[in-house]
Amino acid sequence: MQIEINAVPALNDNYIWVIHTAAHDHCVVIDPGEAAPIIRWLEQHHKRPAAILLTHHHYDHVNGVEALNNQFNPKIWGPVDERMPEDTQPLSEGDHVDIPELELNFEVLEVPAHTRSHIAFFGHQMLFCGDTLFSAGCGRLFEGTPAQMLAALDKLGALPGDTRVYCGHEYSQSNCEFALQVEPENSALQTRAEQVKKLREHDRVTLPTTIAEERRYNPFMRTRETDVIAAAKSIEPEIESAPEAVLGAIRRWKDAH
């Protein structure tokens, strides 16, 4: 069975991800932050969602749920959080989401940091990680600590290197520009930055990335590297060398950017 993944652009820079196959009328929709573009896509491709997977409660990931629910009545899966849309079936670490209509099964990974209940979905060599891991970046720490983001990125970083990573936003270009300030000598990062720049010049999607690639150039996954520690200390000289301290300093540096 050939699985296809489409990125449906929504709002400013969100992606609604759709998993589908040529053989099935059903599809899976991840983080529908806006109703109109995903409903247009579904109509054009003659698909209907069997399931909606939600990574966290932010409006730009869930605002399309109600319209999809009214029109298609799919199963809705997401984290345990009272702020999730109505009818969301709650998921915790290690749970499996079974989608028999498409013969798909995803494992649930809890990755609290961007929000306190953020989850990711892993299966079929694919990771849907919302606003936790971006290419060459990570999500802002709205409800979590640097230590929690470190734990989340360590957990995702331990997945097989060939895992394809589908992030919630098109942030790769600004992330690469910032990452080059942290690690200007990183040749894998230089190559990725060039590739991303070319893709964006043509308004192309820079995702998916892979876990193996991110390990090579994502500064937030490289907080144990000498160059990254040195860069963090050049901004906040008083911090310790512990990876959570380095991650915190780099995150604050990026936030001030």
Ligand SMILES: [Zn+2]
């Ligand atoms: Zn978010």
